[in-house]
Amino acid sequence: LQMEEGFTSSLPLAEDEIKIVRNMTSSSLATTFPFVSADLTTNEGVLYGINRHNNSLILFDRFKLENANMVVFAKSGGGKSYAVKLEILRSLMLGTDVFVIDPEDEYRALAKAVGGSYLPVSLNSDKRINPFDLSDMGKDADGEQNLRSAIITLIGLMNLMLGKLTPEEDATMDRAIREAYAARDITSDLRTQKNPPPTMQDLHNVLKNMTGTESLAQRLDKYVTGTFSGIFNQPTNFDLDKSFVVFNIRDLEDQLRPIAMYIVLNYIWNRIRFEKKKRMLVIDEAWILMQYEDSAKFLYSIAKRSRKYWLGLTTITQDVEDFLNTTYGKAVVSNSSLQLLLRQSPASIEIVQETFNLTDGEKLLLLEASVGEGLLFAGTDHAAIKVVGSYLEHKIATSNPEELAQLAEESSNTSTT
Template sequence: GGAFFKIFLNSATHVNLFDLPTPGTDDDPEDILRSNIINLVGLLRIMLGGLNPEEDSVIDEALTETYAVRDITAKSDPKTWKDNTPLMSDFVEILESMEGTDSLIKRLKKYIKGTFAGFFNQQSNISIEKNMTVFGIRDMEESLKPMALYIVMRYVWNTIRTKLKKRILVVDEAWWLMQSEDGASFLFGLAKRGRKYFLGVTTITQDVDDFMKSEYGKPIISNSSLQFLMKQSPATIDVVQKTFNLTEQEKYLLLDAAIGEGLFFAGKKHVALSVVASPTENQLITTAPEEVLKMKEAKRKLESPETE
């Protein structure tokens, strides 16, 4: 079976950005906490529109104190961490007890009061133990999508590190993360370290230009054992050609490619490939408006047959 979680501001699905992985027998709790705080600083840097060096230091100190107040430290029992996980509002309370934090507090208030609090200030209430789990952020406000994707991926990464088993993580519209240095760095770190935790990572993007503008774009591609390039626009084809060292013939193949056609790379070898979906697969995955309307109409007729 599987699960689908819709992520938006008023969703009943909650993911706490302060969640921690449970350290394994070979893990050092201090390393787990340190790594978690580094990732959180990166997320908060995105949420706050950047941090100056002084604010960066204050945020780091406040995060450490926020966990410590909840008895989450390198010396406490990791088995109790989950029940004591703090919220964003707890973090703001710690900032309020510190000097010179007025600007940070003002910028964070919107995440603990009002509409934003429904997503950013709640305890997690989900599980991803089923064979397939999908998080959908389509209905999240555009400006919040990079943060939502970062928070969801942090939750997934924590779960992966807590319980080792073979998994595949597919990140669609990965360019949302690549818009910021912290998001791109997190995605690269996950792709690079995933193998250690039996994790295979697939990144999908339609915006190659944004992806490659990041200093982590090419390393993420280089770290991938397989790549599949599909139809490209004239605006981005030169970047793609340079990145993948394509010939002129291959360049024009991608410019003229039909649905499902492209170039498949495996190591140093690559070949033209056409992927044809079966009728059943096509019904499941199609987003073509005319096909979607036909299926809805067919479903309506089945559910409401005309009486003679």
């Protein structure tokens, strides 16, 4: 027996008393290293946090990567929104414009702190977006392509609003939408696309006057004259004139949320394509879009094309399984050079480990991580990260109910003295 020699050899004395050698493949050898950590520090960019292995700063410019897209996965309370809010604050200081689709009213304080626009989207709101708006692509754009792109997007919207269209209904809707534009003298001629666009009411009128479209017209009724009338049936009445804009959809009924997210996403996308500028688009609770093929496909198309328009897409979700179990969800991850994994639940850790090829040590870290701790993948490198903010940043970014109540009380006491 060589127990004593084995014990001595395992001590940090640089002495090998066993003298046994064994050849190993590189993959087998890799299993002996629970972490492979890289230095993610450059001379410029945004501070994401601290490397937990060597205490170096994780600081870089996401727009210098292959693409600037990012996915953020964590269980509820894992620090997803907190990490993204800190990145938004720091990106705004570097001149990046940021749009946020906010389903839970988490970004209102941030918008107020930086002087941004906060736009509630609900049945009672006075803010309206017309889904028939055309993108202003400039005088050299292809008018037919611009109109065709709008029609395809609207057919995707109809699949969400009316239920999945049959091939016959799809073809009929294509013709009806084109006729609705024609009724406003909008054609493939780029000059006509400056005219006021049609609304949902115009499409409804066209459908009522066509033969064999009674079912489509009836299904559209509730968005034109019924319970949901008004919200998607008015001209757009605001402009994106701030560097930080939040679209809040918290007060929408569950049935309307994916529809509103789709319309807002399309509205932002049209603006992004018109003027190339460094921008971030943050979609919180992105799993809502993944529930429907047309909205999932639209999100994937933005992820795939974002680099061309100097856009960094950030998708955030706590329903990791729902997101990764879809074809388009996995495709969005594949088209994201940045992946932030914070604390995970035991129910989702297996699919996370499989998707991101994690070691058992990294899997354990994500299960036992504290709030704001996890793994950050940037291109081919990754490191264990701890997200940190200054005192002022923390006051703006926190969503902890106890801390928010305390901050509200402090603010009230200050205003009364």
